Amino acid sequence: MSETPGAASGAASGPPGLPEARGPLSAAVRTALLQAPPPGGLPEAGDADPFGEDLQLALYLAYELHYRGFAGVDEAWEWQPDLLRLRAALEDRFLGALREAVPGGADVAGALDGLLAEPLDAPGVSHHLQRRGTWGQTREYLAHRSLYQLKEADPQAWLIPRLTGQPKASLVAVAFDEFGAGHGDRVHARLFAEAMEGAGLDPGYGRYLDHAPAETLATVNLMSQLGLHRSLRGAMAGHFATLEITSSPGARRLARALERLGAEPRCVRFFTEHIEADAVHEQLMRRDVIGGFLAQEPDQAPAVVFGIQATDYLEARWSDRLLGAWAADRPSLRLPLCDG
Numbered sequence: 001m002s003e004t005p006g007a008a009s010g011a012a013s014g015p016p017g018l019p020e021a022r023g024p025l026s027a028a029v030r031t032a033l034l035q036a037p038p039p040g041g042l043p044e045a046g047d048a049d050p051f052g053e054d055l056q057l058a059l060y061l062a063y064e065l066h067y068r069g070f071a072g073v074d075e076a077w078e079w080q081p082d083l084l085r086l087r088a089a090l091e092d093r094f095l096g097a098l099r100e101a102v103p104g105g106a107d108v109a110g111a112l113d114g115l116l117a118e119p120l121d122a123p124g125v126s127h128h129l130q131r132r133g134t135w136g137q138t139r140e141y142l143a144h145r146s147l148y149q150l151k152e153a154d155p156q157a158w159l160i161p162r163l164t165g166q167p168k169a170s171l172v173a174v175a176f177d178e179f180g181a182g183h184g185d186r187v188h189a190r191l192f193a194e195a196m197e198g199a200g201l202d203p204g205y206g207r208y209l210d211h212a213p214a215e216t217l218a219t220v221n222l223m224s225q226l227g228l229h230r231s232l233r234g235a236m237a238g239h240f241a242t243l244e245i246t247s248s249p250g251a252r253r254l255a256r257a258l259e260r261l262g263a264e265p266r267c268v269r270f271f272t273e274h275i276e277a278d279a280v281h282e283q284l285m286r287r288d289v290i291g292g293f294l295a296q297e298p299d300q301a302p303a304v305v306f307g308i309q310a311t312d313y314l315e316a317r318w319s320d321r322l323l324g325a326w327a328a329d330r331p332s333l334r335l336p337l338c339d340g
Contacts, residue, residue: 016206023054045089050097056217062087063224102309126253149192153178158227170288198264234300238307241285
């Protein structure tokens with residue numbers, strides 16, 4: 001049985017329902033959100049695994065209130081003090097674990113150059129899908145990425161008010177393309193929804209949250225955390241540059257994978273749209289956004305490097321999750337997809 005597709009404009013659909021809990025933290029947040037604020041009491045973060053299913057889902061639930069929220073959840077929860085206190089504790093554990101996991105430093109140029117220094121036989125997800133990925137694995141890839149791509153560039157847009165002058169102007173130029181350059185039918189989130197629908201997946205916003213493992217949630221939570229905190233603006237600039245620098249070659253490989261598998265043109269269009277656009281964005285991000293930002297705030301160099309390294313680290317964990325599952329002939333998602 002195939003997935004039941006929504007409208008191709010699924011990226012603009014209403015809020016999703018709350019997902020199932022994955023442990024005591026996410027269960028407590030879920031239970032609270034089903035009530036009217038304030039809550040009767042929320043737990044402490046404790047010693048929860050900062051990269052684990054429970055903490056990552058609890059953090060995702062708190063962050064999603066700043067995007068489209070959840071069906072049946074009072075919008076007053078977005079700035080509810082008790083939930084914000086718990087979120088801050090979860091953020092501290094996540095950010096602290098990331099800082100311990102990456103080497104740090106202040107060599108921004110070296111960190112950016114390293115993103116493109118990969119061997120031809122690199123073991124990444126897009127390399128695998130281009131060479132020998134199956135249709136089922138490609139559909140899993142789309143489901144994983146839908147958690148971000150259906151709100152593409154929304155987290156990064158929070159960086160705009162943190163910048164001034166040329167860095168702001170250049171970042172807005174990049175975001176203008178991400179949001180369709182004034183054309184609703186070219187908004188990248190909508191193009192991704194159309195790609196999902198062409199692959200027999202439901203393009204509804206948040207549809208695959210229950211399916212997505214902690215490794216996927218963490219990549220999106222990082223964006224939200226960096227975007228929501230002005231103190232992390234340098235890290236967000238590094239994160240956004242990382243996405244733009246690595247996007248074009250990855251999109252080329254994924255377009256080739258989809259063409260090899262005989263996918264519908266609308267599945268391929270999202271990726272071909274990114275090949276040339278993100279090659280231009282790379283230069284804007286490196287020269288004007290990062291370069292201009294550091295000219296204004298040179299002390300932010302370590303933060304920019306951290307944003308690059310943290311993004312790369314979480315992407316590597318996510319890649320290991322997918323490739324490890326596929327090597328063992330297992331699904332990479334927590335729940336199976338219907339045939340499509």
